[in-house]
Structures are given as structure tokens and as C-alpha cells.
Amino acid sequence: MKYGYTILYVEKVKETIQFYEKAFGFTPKFITPEEDYGELISGETTIAFASTKLGKSNFKAEFEVTSNTRKPFGVEMAFVSENIEIDFKKALDMGAIEFEPLTEKPWGQKVGYVRDNNGFLIEICTPIKTE
Numbered sequence: 157m158k159y160g161y162t163i164l165y166v167e168k169v170k171e172t173i174q175f176y177e178k179a180f181g182f183t184p185k186f187i188t189p190e191e192d193y194g195e196l197i198s199g200e201t202t203i204a205f206a207s208t209k210l211g212k213s214n215f216k217a218e219f220e221v222t223s224n225t226r227k228p229f230g231v232e233m234a235f236v237s238e239n240i241e242i243d244f245k246k247a248l249d250m251g252a253i254e255f256e257p258l259t260e261k262p263w264g265q266k267v268g269y270v271r272d273n274n275g276f277l278i279e280i281c282t283p284i285k286t287e
Contacts, residue, residue, distance in 0.1 A: 159201055160201065160202060161195075161201065161202045161203075161204050162201065162202070162203055162204065162233065163204045163205070163206050164203075164204070164205050164206075164222075164274070164276055165205075165206055165207070165208045165210075165211040165219065165221065165222075166205050166206075166207065166208065166222075166274045167207070167208055167221075167274070168191075168207075169187065169188075169191050169192060169193060169194045169205045169206065169207050170187055170191045170194065171273070172194075172205045172272070172273060172274060173187060173194045173196065173205060175250070175251060175272060175273040176196055176203070176272070177196075178250040178251075179246065179247045179250035179251060179252050179272070180235055180243075180247060180278075181243075181246075182196040182197060182198050182203070183196065183197040184196060184197075185197045185202070191207075192206065192207040192209065192210045193205070193206045193207070193210060203233070208221055222274050222275040222276055223274075223275045224253060224271060224273075224274070224275040225275075226275070228255070228271060228275055228276065228277040229276070229277065231277065232269070232276075232277040232278060232279050233276070233277075233278050233279070234278070234279040234280075234281055235278060235279070235280050235281070236281055236282070236283050237280055237281065237282060238282070238283070240258065240266050240268070240280060240281070240282050241258065243280055244258055244268045244270070244280050247270050247278075247280060248270065251273055252270035252271065252272060252273075252278070253270060253271040254268075254269075254270055255269040255270055255271050255277060256268060256269040258280075263284065263285075264285055265281055265282050265283075265284050265285070266281065266282045267279055267280070267281040267282075268280050268281075
């Protein structure tokens with residue numbers, strides 16, 4: 157088995173793809189003509205977005221829709237950066253909402269947290285040094 161996708165359910169797929177392109181530098185890979193599903197070029201594991209309408213058609217049980225007006229879910233995506241101060245500021249300048257400022261962890265890694273345009277939690281961090 158292989159981990160292939162993370163799919164986040166959002167109200168506006170195309171707008172979210174554009175946000176991730178501007179705020180984090182990811183390149184769009186694919187958006188359906190209906191704009192209800194899209195993917196980013198993000199490395200080995202694909203980050204994808206599907207409309208909440210599509211999600212509701214896939215699941216008999218309801219799911220919680222994220223929002224910037226409520227607490228974030230207890231899950232995050234982590235984006236590793238070699239230029240963390242620049243990348244963190246760029247994300248904020250492009251509309252991400254600061255959740256926790258950049259800090260240095262006891263093991264030497266720098267991390268900061270933002271929320272995307274839908275309210276999802278994103279960690280921006282330096283690589284963990286393993287020596």
C-alpha cells in the first residue's frame with residue numbers, strides 16, 4: 157500500500173488551488189471542468205481539493221466543514237521550507253492567517269503555523285536535522 161492523496165473538502169476548489177499557488181508556490185496539476193475537484197503538484201503525495209458538494213454526494217454520513225470562524229481541526233499539513241522566514245511571510249502576505257508565530261523548537265527546527273483560506277491548519281517548518 158502507498159499513501160497517494162490528501163483530499164480536503166472546500167467550498168471553492170479553483171479559488172483554493174489559486175490560494176495554494178500564490179501563498180505556498182505549488183503548481184496546479186488538474187482541475188475538473190466543473191471545478192469540483194483539483195490537484196496540486198506537491199511531491200510524492202498529492203494534495204487535492206474536492207468541493208463540499210462532491211463530498212456530500214460521496215458520503216451517506218455528514219462531515220464537519222472547516223471554517224476560519226471556528227477552531228481548526230486537530231490535523232495539519234506540514235510544508236518544509238529552506239527559507240522559512242521568507243516563505244512564512246509570503247503565506248501571510250497572500251492571505252494565510254497566522255495561527256502561531258515562527259518559533260524554534262528545542263531540537264533546532266523552526267516552525268510556524270497558519271490557516272489557509274478555508275481554515276485548514278498548515279505548519280511551515282525547516283527540515284528536521286538528523287545527525
